[in-house]
Amino acid sequence: MTRLTFAIILAALCLNAQAADPAAGKKKAEAVCAACHGIDGNKPSAPDQPVLAGQYKDYLVQALTDYKVGRRQNPIMKGFADSLSKKDIEDVAEWFSTQKTTRLHDQR
């Protein structure tokens, strides 16, 4: 019985790890993020907004989660992050991090 429970938990964890879906992320990004960041994250609509394309995925997940829970305070982003589920956050982060960027790079 314990072995079966363990196997189920392990399977669930594996599924969870593979959960990020860039196609679903693109859909969400079009609806929620694109107006300000551009559909691929390369075209911020104002100079004080960040380029997202090519950014590290785990950083994007962290940023959105921080907005959602209030560790990062920004009234505009709080509203958008609140509308995203944990899975949505994984998906949009996957989408933006895998987009080609003409701007962001690792080193100056």
Added chain:
Amino acid sequence: MSRPILHALLAAALACASQVALAQAKKKPAAEKATQAPEVKPIGVNPAPTTENFHAQCIGCHGIPGYKTAFPIVYHVPKIAGQNPDYIVAALKAYKSGARSHPSMRGIAASLSEEEMKKLADYYGEPAKP
């Protein structure tokens, strides 16, 4: 003059001469040394930012591709090269004000003036091409 007295006088003269020579020799290199002496930096104290090393606080993390935070949660430090300069300033200000929470970044941003933030943003960032 007896020999021992002569010897004593000679020894005294030699001693005097060598003293003078030594004193002169000491003076010269000492003066040279003062101009050439390498600056001794105390261990564990960061040098004050200068025009050359103004980004010294950034490169330890943001200058290493793939570098990850160590505390309190592990994730990649963001790519900042090529980012919107105004956004970099906004991010640093948010850390300074406490609106953003990362402990290391709060410490670093707290030490920066707005002018220094702009300088860093201009160095790392790239304004959008029209």
